[in-house]
Ligand SMILES: Nc1nc2c(ncn2[C@@H]2O[C@H](COP(=O)(O)OP(=O)(O)OP(=O)(O)O)[C@@H](O)[C@H]2O)c(=O)[nH]1
């Protein structure tokens with residue numbers, strides 16, 4: 042494994058790709074590998090790009106990659122698409138729009154299926170970021186599944202969120218209602234070649250006025266036409282400026298700390314769950330509880346309370 | 360742990376008809392695989408590089424233009440050069456029977472002509488599962 046770690050640090054493509062699979066498949070090597078990589082993490086800038094299905098996230102990313110490459114930044118993209126809940130299969134098609142970068146050694150694009158994880162990303166996305174970070178990519182961008190309002194977990198993984206809105210999708214109303222505005226840092230009104238873009242921009246700016254505290258700089262609202270390569274330089278400039286603000290104001294630090302907190306919390310909970318499942322026959326015990334409630338009319342909460350103590354004791358003795 | 364198999368479906372060459380490739384991609388998705396689709400007119404270099412970045416287990420090449428004898432072996436060769444010969448390459452499209460021995464010899468693991476059922480492709484993939492479960 043030392044070998045693999047070293048190869049990743051050297052930026053070897055095959056090793057990075059393999060490591061991502063290890064992480065994704067939750068292979069036994071995952072935890073020690075991530076621990077070895079951890080000291081080399083923290084240098085990359087992490088953006089999330091999210092928005093409704095078909096808003097133009099991938100097309101924008103293609104343009105953003107090109108612009109960032111002009112500045113010699115090494116870019117990694119994690120593009121998440123949904124896994125079918127019925128078959129477990131997935132078509133990962135985001136990459137198609139960025140494929141002209143396939144032969145650029147400074148660009149690494151990895152498609153990920155959500156594998157049942159809700160939240161617009163995959164469960165392993167958080168750890169894949171670390172692999173890219175340790176491998177020395179300057180900018181890591183996560184493209185979420187095309188989302189509605191509730192699947193915005195990318196907020197807890199990224200330093201900064203680019204929220205893509207388009208005219209004609211009812212985003213105007215959605216923005217006002219659903220609080221999706223809360224999660225964006227940079228607002229992109231894409232498909233400005235379409236009718237309604239200016240109106241949408243006005244409305245977004247109007248809503249944002251209530252969001253912004255007086256001290257913070259306003260969230261940038263930029264109009265783009267990704268297919269025509271229009272507005273991209275403005276997005277980059279605004280993003281860099283906003284990132285600078287996040288850094289200087291201490292918010293970046295705060296967000297990263299919060300991210301770590303959330304992560305540790307999740308890991309501890311997962312581990313506890315594993316212990317319970319491994320050492321205690323939960324399925325069977327729950328079955329017994331159901332029987333008691335249904336057939337013997339016991340009271341659910343009182344019953345569980347009674348059993349919880351014996352459950353904890355049993356685990357302790359292991 | 361039942362590893363999720365990842366398959367890249369790619370179209371090398373100049374023809375712009377990707378109906379067949381898309382059909383196969385969707386069918387493989389329905390069979391429970393993770394399918395990466397990269398669109399038409401991909402160079403063998405781009406296909407090989409994509410296969411490596413995506414750490415796929417299989418690459419399925421689809422071609423109607425007739426340049427299979429050149430492009431298919433090129434992909435295999437590039438994967439070999441990049442120490443990725445464990446990735447299994449198969450092909451599909453309008454390919455004459457007489458070309459098949461040559462392609463097999465060049466390392467194309469299987470060839471599926473337009474009449475092939477999806478079931479045959481899935482059978483091929485499953486038969487190779489032990490080989491790719493690293
Ligand atoms: N008219 C117009 N079409 C655009 C623009 N940007 C993207 N599109 C088109 O919108 C469609 C969807 O673009 P994608 O980039 O795949 O959108 P996406 O948000 O990544 O989609 P999902 O990943 O499927 O959610 C494509 O047909 C693009 O060509 C734009 O600025 N103007």
Ligand SMILES: [Mg+2]
Pocket residue numbers: 098099100134135184
């Ligand atoms: Mg996309």
